[in-house]
Amino acid sequence: MRIVSLAGGIGGARFLRGLRAAVPDAEITVIGNTGDDITLFGLRVCPDLDTVMYTLGGGINEEQGWGREKESHVVKEELAAYGVEPQWFGLGDRDFATHIVRSQMLEAGYTLSQVTEALCDRWQPGVRLLPMSDDRCETHVVITDEQGRRAVHFQEWWVRLRASVPAESIALVGADTAAPAPGVLAAIEAADFVILPPSNPVVSIGTILQIPGIREALTGKTVVGVSPIIGGAPVRGMADACLTAIGVETSAQAVLSLYGSDLLDGWLVAPEDSSVALEGVRVEARPLLMSDPDATAELARAALALAQELSR
Numbered sequence: 001m002r003i004v005s006l007a008g009g010i011g012g013a014r015f016l017r018g019l020r021a022a023v024p025d026a027e028i029t030v031i032g033n034t035g036d037d038i039t040l041f042g043l044r045v046c047p048d049l050d051t052v053m054y055t056l057g058g059g060i061n062e063e064q065g066w067g068r069e070k071e072s073h074v075v076k077e078e079l080a081a082y083g084v085e086p087q088w089f090g091l092g093d094r095d096f097a098t099h100i101v102r103s104q105m106l107e108a109g110y111t112l113s114q115v116t117e118a119l120c121d122r123w124q125p126g127v128r129l130l131p132m133s134d135d136r137c138e139t140h141v142v143i144t145d146e147q148g149r150r151a152v153h154f155q156e157w158w159v160r161l162r163a164s165v166p167a168e169s170i171a172l173v174g175a176d177t178a179a180p181a182p183g184v185l186a187a188i189e190a191a192d193f194v195i196l197p198p199s200n201p202v203v204s205i206g207t208i209l210q211i212p213g214i215r216e217a218l219t220g221k222t223v224v225g226v227s228p229i230i231g232g233a234p235v236r237g238m239a240d241a242c243l244t245a246i247g248v249e250t251s252a253q254a255v256l257s258l259y260g261s262d263l264l265d266g267w268l269v270a271p272e273d274s275s276v277a278l279e280g281v282r283v284e285a286r287p288l289l290m291s292d293p294d295a296t297a298e299l300a301r302a303a304l305a306l307a308q309e310l311s312r
């Protein structure tokens with residue numbers, strides 16, 4: 001069985017861990033969001049790729065959902081001692097090694113796909129992890145604060161500002177000239193079906209869908225999504241702030257409509273959202289909380305069962 005999944009950060013990675021547990025023999029290809037990527041201290045950081053790689057590779061800081069477990073922050077403290085900015089992004093010592101390896105490979109001319117493959121060779125995530133694109137595209141957010149109206153990198157809005165300043169608009173800079181990474185379209189084409197995990201529909205799944213060619217490739221496949229919103233609130237993270245920024249209500253219904261029936265064939269919602277409906281999409285209510293590995297595997301099995309039924 002060949003499955004393709006689009007994924008962002010924490011929610012997507014946890015769901016994928018359940019998916020891998022649910023169908024250990026399936027060939028799973030993950031198309032990872034790179035819109036969160038940022039260059040800091042001369043190093044290229046790919047938060048969502050690393051969250052998938054560490055989560056599935058067994059090195060994730062479980063309570064944070066990002067970064068490494070058993071971390072220390074000596075380098076961060078030394079950088080702060082030199083007064084270099086930014087100091088608001090928590091890079092740990094072990095995590096720095098990943099960014100150093102990635103940066104020196106990029107510097108040597110390897111593509112992000114080749115770098116990701118090399119890093120995954122160590123972590124063995126048990127899925128094929130492809131960046132959505134090898135071309136640089138970064139999510140930026142337009143805000144107005146005491147420094148006036150300006151665009152800031154997504155990470156500054158997300159981490160330094162905690163999305164406390166309203167996002168007037170969110171743009172994936174570089175999307176229009178970016179190409180899907182090698183293997184992305186072929187993986188979608190070869191997939192038996194596609195699963196959209198409960199990642200952020202705007203800055204994770206939505207970002208990947210903006211890479212020319214990816215959304216079109218998906219409309220020809222059986223696609224089942226899992227709602228990231230339960231009863232009007234995101235399960236975690238700040239998807240509500242992102243949805244508000246694009247004028248979409250924070251509800252399972254609104255996210256379903258945002259993805260649209262041309263993309264989705266099936267949609268899993270929480271029991272309290274069982275009234276959600278959209279012409280041409282099979283909606284099913286299931287417990288969505290990924291409270292532990294068994295619950296997560298159960299949710300993944302429900303998504304698989306729906307996809308298999310719809311792809312007959």
Ligand SMILES: O=c1nc2n(C[C@H](O)[C@H](O)[C@H](O)CO)c3cc(O)ccc3cc-2c(=O)[nH]1
Pocket residue numbers: 008009010036045046047048050051066067088089090091095155158159
């Ligand atoms: O809320 C935070 N998220 C941090 N994240 C998460 C990051 O902002 C992700 O992009 C979001 O979680 C969205 O997926 C990191 C991810 C990394 O791979 C490496 C370092 C960080 C540091 C932080 C941080 O200091 N605070």
